[in-house]
Amino acid sequence: MKRYCLALDLKDDPALIAEYEQRHQAIWPEIRQSILDAGITVMDIYRFGNRLFMIMETEDSFSFEKKAAMDKANPTVQEWEQLMWQYQQEIPGAQPGEKWVVMDRMFSLQEKD
Template sequence: MKKYCLAVDLKNDQKLIAEYEDWHKKVWPEIIESIHQSGIVSMEIYRVGNRLFMIMKTTADFSFEQKAAMDAANSKVQEWEQLMWNYQQSLPFAKPGEKWVLMENIFSI
């Protein structure tokens, strides 16, 4: 099993943040299915202020490239991602078009 941590910012608007959290209380079943089909075993998202932090545990053969290809071919995932982009914004140092940014592990015991 592998573990990945990623971050993205929300637009700094309390109404939008509340809406984003509401959407995550009722994630579409097709999105949950897509997450599991890609090799993600578990996923958690935490928030502090307008920053989001995601922890993903995946199968050993999980691939971000394969997940991206699966997502691109799934119209429901594309619809969800477009909807979520109304609430999210790139981190200041993200590459153009990059949403969630993979974090580097700098300490572990």
């Protein structure tokens, strides 16, 4: 199992944020299936203000490159991503067009030096 933490910002508009949260209460079945098919076994998203924080646990075979290729070949995922982009904005430090940015772990209580 692998664990990843990612960050993304929403547009700082309370109405858009509420709508974004509402859409995530009932994601499309095809989106849920595409996440599972990519080898993601756990996905939780947290919000503080307009900042999102995602925790993903994946199968060992998971890769972001494989997930990106699967998403690019899936018209429903492309439609969902285009819809979500109206609520999202690049987080400071992201590359142009980059959505979710992988965070570096800087501390672990369980791991010793």
